[in-house]
Amino acid sequence: MRKIHSYLLVILLSTMFFSCKESTFHEGRFFAGGVYATADQLNDGKIVYLEYCVSCHGFEGDGNGVSAKGLFPPPRNFKLGIYKFGNVVAGELPHDKTLHKIIRHGLNGTPMLQWDMSKEQVYNVIQYIKTFAPKAWEGKGKKLGEELVVSKDPYGPSHKSLAVQKGKEVYHLIAQCQSCHRAYASKKELNQISLKVNNEEMTEFDEDMYKIKLQESEHGYKVLPPDFTFHSLRSVGTMKEKPGIKDPERIALNDLYLRLLAGAGGAAMPSWKDVLQDNEIWAVAYYVRYLQTFTKDQGKRKKFLDSIEKN
Numbered sequence: 001m002r003k004i005h006s007y008l009l010v011i012l013l014s015t016m017f018f019s020c021k022e023s024t025f026h027e028g029r030f031f032a033g034g035v036y037a038t039a040d041q042l043n044d045g046k047i048v049y050l051e052y053c054v055s056c057h058g059f060e061g062d063g064n065g066v067s068a069k070g071l072f073p074p075p076r077n078f079k080l081g082i083y084k085f086g087n088v089v090a091g092e093l094p095h096d097k098t099l100h101k102i103i104r105h106g107l108n109g110t111p112m113l114q115w116d117m118s119k120e121q122v123y124n125v126i127q128y129i130k131t132f133a134p135k136a137w138e139g140k141g142k143k144l145g146e147e148l149v150v151s152k153d154p155y156g157p158s159h160k161s162l163a164v165q166k167g168k169e170v171y172h173l174i175a176q177c178q179s180c181h182r183a184y185a186s187k188k189e190l191n192q193i194s195l196k197v198n199n200e201e202m203t204e205f206d207e208d209m210y211k212i213k214l215q216e217s218e219h220g221y222k223v224l225p226p227d228f229t230f231h232s233l234r235s236v237g238t239m240k241e242k243p244g245i246k247d248p249e250r251i252a253l254n255d256l257y258l259r260l261l262a263g264a265g266g267a268a269m270p271s272w273k274d275v276l277q278d279n280e281i282w283a284v285a286y287y288v289r290y291l292q293t294f295t296k297d298q299g300k301r302k303k304f305l306d307s308i309e310k311n
């Protein structure tokens, strides 16, 4: 009788084990960017994944873990091989370095927390999650996106107010970020900006100008463009370990600059590289950073938004 029990137990355990996407790895794999992971690294990565990540990202890597219910945004579906916060032009594959940063520092305002794991564990789990999307990642010839880097900030703290003013003009007139996000200027101000930048009056205004608009995405759900005076920005202010940079404001501005340059993969937010000039991207980064100051004071925020929408 006892024998039958342990026999059943073995069957049960092995079905549980083999029902995971990959059982044990016996061979290494080549991934995009010339990265080679050994079978040992992949097996170790899987152990890390089952311990720390599976509850949200799921056994199949599809983002349907037991704790995923009700989460918005939902955990990433790794089977798609699409990443939002790589420092590469939206849609391209991110570098291990960036995935490392995301896993070690988490994504602000989401249940994707900072994972306190060794460098090796992070490296191995990164390689393991790639195996959920073999079409995107596997093969010797596969390429990663070109890594985007922070350029020299043409403004700096002494020209902050100039940058914020310029950023407001670029945001509303040149880039029209309010077509997805919302506007943060009154009609009167927009008219003034239009006269200054385009030398013409602005007479027609989009009636949805002060609303944020849900967007279609490639992730299988609609994505919400953040209201910068309300939401936390997931990929901004997370470069805590960046050597030589201690100033949190500098880190946030650099992260914002990179996000605007890169966009958010598969999530409607476009890359502004080669669309806006570099100094315009910096100006918008300062402007968004300014808007974020309202997140700390809801009373002040309400006053600010009311005064805009009334005038």
Ligand code: HEC
Pocket: 048, 049, 052, 053, 054, 055, 056, 057, 067, 071, 073, 074, 075, 076, 082, 083, 084, 085, 086, 099, 102, 103, 107, 110, 111, 112, 113, 115, 125, 126, 129, 234
């Ligand atoms: C409590 C739930 C939860 C756990 C546990 C969790 N994550 Fe996440 N993870 C999320 C959510 C939610 C997102 C999506 C955030 C978004 O779309 O803005 C995410 C996104 C990601 C992304 C995508 C980043 C990008 O640029 O698109 C990676 C990579 C990731 N997680 C890796 C991991 C790893 C590795 C672990 C385990 C060490 C882990 N996560 C554990 C909830 C979780």
Ligand code: HEC
Pocket: 073, 084, 171, 175, 176, 177, 178, 179, 180, 181, 215, 223, 224, 225, 226, 232, 233, 234, 235, 236, 256, 259, 260, 264, 267, 268, 269, 270, 272, 284, 288
């Ligand atoms: C076509 C629609 C669209 C346009 C245009 C657009 N965005 Fe976005 N943006 C989005 C969406 C959608 C998200 C959220 C993606 C998600 O949650 O998956 C987003 C996210 C962001 C984020 C947050 C990233 C994070 O870390 O959480 C920033 C910052 C941002 N946008 C700034 C801008 C600025 C500034 C402009 C104009 C220069 C702009 N966006 C234009 C759709 C857009």
